Amino acid sequence: MSQAADPSGPFPYRLVATDLDGTLLRSDNTVSRRTRTALETACSLGAAHLVVTGRAVPWTKHVLEDLGYEGLAVCGQGSQVYDAGTRRLLTSVTLDRKVAAHALERIETEIGTLALAASRDGVDGEVIMEPGYRHQDGPLPVTRFSNRAELWKQPLNKLYVQHPELDDDALAKAARTAAGDLVSVTMAGEGVVELLPLGLSKAKGLALAARRLGVHAAETIAFGDMPNDIPVFAWSGHGVAMANAHAELLSVADEVTASHDDEGIAVVLERLAAGL
DSSP states (O other): OOOOOOTTSOSSOSEEEEOTBTTTBOTTSOOOHHHHHHHHHHHHTTOEEEEEOSSOGGGTHHHHHHHTOOSEEEEGGGTEEEETTTTEEEEEOOBOHHHHHHHHHHHHHHHOOOEEEEEESSTTOOEEEOTTSOOOOSSSOOEEOSOGGGGGSSOEEEEEEEOSSSOHHHHHHHHHHHHTTTEEEEEEETTEEEEEETTOOHHHHHHHHHHHHTOOGGGEEEEEOSGGGHHHHHHSSEEEEOTTOOHHHHTTOSEEOOOGGGTHHHHHHHHHHHTO
């Protein structure tokens, strides 16, 4: 799949930025033939496709390979810009581990003990999890740990936190209240509340990648489904929420399309292509 944007192409946007989970990927973690074709058509008409995901590179590589994707991808909530063609990181932002430990201490002082996981930095960085952290077993590998000292032994991109009683929205709000001056807090999916380097967002990584591609914000159409996509919509020229999106994202979207299982990306791209 080509990624070079063609400014002379007729497609109304030069960049199509897509989230993965709940957006490009269906519930069975596949990309439909219809959506693949719609993306290929947009690219043939001058657009570039850019994956912008909360997943770190190790959890993203296999999806990119399946798509035949060889361009840039924004991973790890904007902390990583990855070149899929050469399989190397171009940029990587890590979480200050002393600051993160202090943030955790503050949050747990306010709301009690959390279950933790973390994404280690690097193309092959592990995702490590405490036994109490709820994770659906599947194709994404994890390593379990029982001693919290393991958290701080290697550079991290982010921490994942869960609470035994609070739901995701309440946990994210409580974490921001307790430690929002130390870390950024985002909700990226069901059971996925994350602590990030302060000021980091998917939009930061998107802006870096778009600059490398020679594309401006106004020339970008973005698709997403969760609150971590709000900064992406704010940066992009046009933000499209999936029908299955979180209420916070729906409230700021320029447009709402069909769900990820009903090929909402294809619905929009086909309409745009047909209007040429």
